[in-house]
């Protein structure tokens with residue numbers, strides 16, 4: 001199934017890259033949007049590859065390839081993510097976003113700013129991995145007769161991929177207990193979602209079930225009534241309105257991951 005998901009990712013990415021050259025602005029805009037979104041989806045595929053590669057080393061090749069195309073330094077992502085699984089529910093765990101930088105008086109605007117000015121994220125981009133990505137897109141740009149491809153990719157990454165990635169990841173542990181090893185209390189699942197969103201997030205809505213059994217393919221996870229907790233939400237919309245409500249009240253620093 002993962003091979004099929006990677007194939008779909010490549011098809012959408014390359015069709016969009018090719019059609020950025022279209023004479024119609026509306027098609028260019030759709031392709032720009034698709035590139036940003038499929039890159040966020042690609043990062044979720046890297047997440048699945050990280051778990052498979054623990055036992056099957058050869059998957060690291062796909063991880064590295066997707067890492068280059070999604071501007072994600074694969075080795076650093078892999079180490080950080082496996083550390084997240086190992087230390088979840090302890091103070092040694094640090095989630096993807098630097099929420100500890102927010103202070104009690106921080107508001108919704110500060111939180112939104114964090115999506116783009118994420119110091120941990122920036123630090124994790126080694127010069128080598130970023131340069132490799134840019135060289136690959138530069139070469140792709142020349143072969144597709146698009147001299148501005150690198151600029152399009154960087155713009156799509158900052159304008160679309162980063163906020164989309166934030167929206168995918170924020171429900172995972174936001175406002176859960178960060179100092180409790182019990183997965184019922186330190187992780188969240190979203191009970192349901194439409195198929196398109198499930199595919200786009202690579203079934204990340206069942207994040208607690210994923211922590212419970214990280215070696216199971218995401219699409220095979222099933223919402224567990226036994227693991228159900230008060231942190232769960234029926235759907236993403238319910239969660240996002242809760243998130244906005246909590247943030248707009250001002251940050252309770254220690255409740256963030």
Ligand SMILES: [Zn+2]
Nearest residue numbers: 084172173207
């Ligand atoms: Zn997690």
Ligand SMILES: [Zn+2]
Nearest residue numbers: 047081210214
């Ligand atoms: Zn994981």
